[in-house]
Amino acid sequence: MMNKSDNGGMEPGTADADLRTSARVSLLELFLLFSRLGLSSFGGNTSAWIHRELVEQRALIGETEFIAALGLCRIMPGATVVNLAVVIGRQLRGPAGATFAVLGLLLGPSLLVLTFALVYRRFAGEAIFHTVLEGTAASSVGLMIAMGLSIGAHLVGFGRNRSRGAAAAPAALAIILTTFVLIGLARFPMVPTMLCLMPISVGLAYFWPASRRDEGSDASG
Amino acid sequence: MPADEKTLAALALVFAPLSLVSIGGGPSIIAEMQHQAVIVHQWTTQREFADLFAIARAAPGPGTLLATLIGFSAAGWLGALVVSLAFFVPSSLLVYGAAAMFYRWRGSAWHTAVAAGLAPIAVGLVLAGAFAIIDIEEGSLLPWGLAIAVAACRLWRPGIHPFVLIGTGAVIFTLVTLLE
Numbered sequence: 312m313m314n315k316s317d318n319g320g321m322e323p324g325t326a327d328a329d330l331r332t333s334a335r336v337s338l339l340e341l342f343l344l345f346s347r348l349g350l351s352s353f354g355g356n357t358s359a360w361i362h363r364e365l366v367e368q369r370a371l372i373g374e375t376e377f378i379a380a381l382g383l384c385r386i387m388p389g390a391t392v393v394n395l396a397v398v399i400g401r402q403l404r405g406p407a408g409a410t411f412a413v414l415g416l417l418l419g420p421s422l423l424v425l426t427f428a429l430v431y432r433r434f435a436g437e438a439i440f441h442t443v444l445e446g447t448a449a450s451s452v453g454l455m456i457a458m459g460l461s462i463g464a465h466l467v468g469f470g471r472n473r474s475r476g477a478a479a480a481p482a483a484l485a486i487i488l489t490t491f492v493l494i495g496l497a498r499f500p501m502v503p504t505m506l507c508l509m510p511i512s513v514g515l516a517y518f519w520p521a522s523r524r525d526e527g528s529d530a531s532g
Numbered sequence: 533m534p535a536d537e538k539t540l541a542a543l544a545l546v547f548a549p550l551s552l553v554s555i556g557g558g559p560s561i562i563a564e565m566q567h568q569a570v571i572v573h574q575w576t577t578q579r580e581f582a583d584l585f586a587i588a589r590a591a592p593g594p595g596t597l598l599a600t601l602i603g604f605s606a607a608g609w610l611g612a613l614v615v616s617l618a619f620f621v622p623s624s625l626l627v628y629g630a631a632a633m634f635y636r637w638r639g640s641a642w643h644t645a646v647a648a649g650l651a652p653i654a655v656g657l658v659l660a661g662a663f664a665i666i667d668i669e670e671g672s673l674l675p676w677g678l679a680i681a682v683a684a685c686r687l688w689r690p691g692i693h694p695f696v697l698i699g700t701g702a703v704i705f706t707l708v709t710l711l712e
Contacts, residue, residue: 349593383634386647389623390557390594397624398631409628417620420593421600425612427587428601439706441579446705447586449675450698452662453682455559459658461687466652483652490656494563495663501564505553505653513649517642 336371336403338411345396345415350423361395372399392416463487468521478516486512539607540614542573547599547618554623556654558596562661565602575606582665589698596620678705 336344348360358381365371372380380402384394393413400412434440466483478486490508493499546568554561562585569575576584584605588598596619603615637643666675682701685692 351592379635380631382647383631384627385556386650387623387627387630388552388554389620389627390554390596392594393596393620393624394627397627401628401631406628409624413620413624417593417597417616420591420597421612421616424588424591424593424597424601425604425609427591428584428604431583431587435580435583439710441583442706442709443702444583444586445675446678446702446709447590447698448582448665449678449705450682450701451586451589452665452675453679453701454686454694454697455562455658455662456679456683457686458559459655459662460683462651463655463659466655478648478652486649486652487656487659490653491659494657495660498563498567501561501567502549502553505555508653509555509650512653513646516648517645520645520648 338404338407341400341404341408342411342415345400345412346419349392349416350419358392358395361392361399365399372402376402478512479519479521482512482515482519486515536607539575540610543575543603543606543611543615544618546573547603547615548622550599551619551622552626554596555650556658558594558598559661560654560657562598563657563664565599566664569602569606573606575602580605585665674705674708 344364348364351360362377362381366374366377377399380395380398381391384391384398387394393416396412396416397409400409402408404411431440431444466478466480466487468480468483486508493504493508494501550561550564566578566581570578570581581602584601585598588595588601591597599619600612600616603611603613605611607614634643662679666679678701682697685697686694
């Protein structure tokens, strides 16, 4: 209804067109909006909250625009939600918007988590306190492993649909294993290792993409 | 805790570069954070690192706030501030600049290749991070058993909310430890 620019085509400048037509939102509003999103998101589903609030309820940003922004925020370094705050804040209010959105997203949770840390310091001596945290950490590690395995299986092409434009399965598997062994087991320093691995992996994806036929049942054995 | 300039500089020098290689967000740099904080600079012990990881995961907001907590452990409030800036500003500036380019080049071959090439690296880093949190030298198999059980539940029943899994896991872990 309100967001005319939603079907605005894919030509360059769509983003700027959106910038002009989208409903104006004050910097304070943006700050408070992202504060609320940051504080109400538990367990790493903040992107979904942002989508619900900004796209579905307030229609501040179009659906296609949001999906594109999310794709960008996932591949860039930095926490996906922080990146999303930067990109959406920029879309709505330029540099100031990006700053206020990020401050909103991080300030409340930072203060809260530091309060937790102070409580932790006081009770760190209590064995039971440490045990509960150890159980929480181990369970969270389980979630990380599940996430790594499910995305990894997706990239390597076990079963279901592979992501569009993924690298060839052997290349993806080789990169996953190399990264895991170098950083996780051999404990190479991360920054130089990344500077070597990233161009290799991107090059492999560019020159050796998964062929369309691979994307069906063939798991490339 | 005294926040001497050397510690603050070291914190900035560790976290600013990490900011720029944290592909896929927080989990990807946990292995390196643990290495720097526990082994290289001894800002935290292994036990404290794992506890802070749990706190960052249990609190609202991005799990990357673990970085802020390490800064706080190393050098108090000033340390937390320095790490927050060093860690969140560089990647934010990068994505800000990339956003403009991104909308212009969406769908091009190299754009697709960058996305496809970074994905497997992020996966390898996430799996590496799992090894950095659970203390292998401690000798107990319980944390690994729990982690694998939670991972299996998550893959088997994706519909269960992650927080239910974490909560249940923590309760079971505490009970088992108390009974031992």
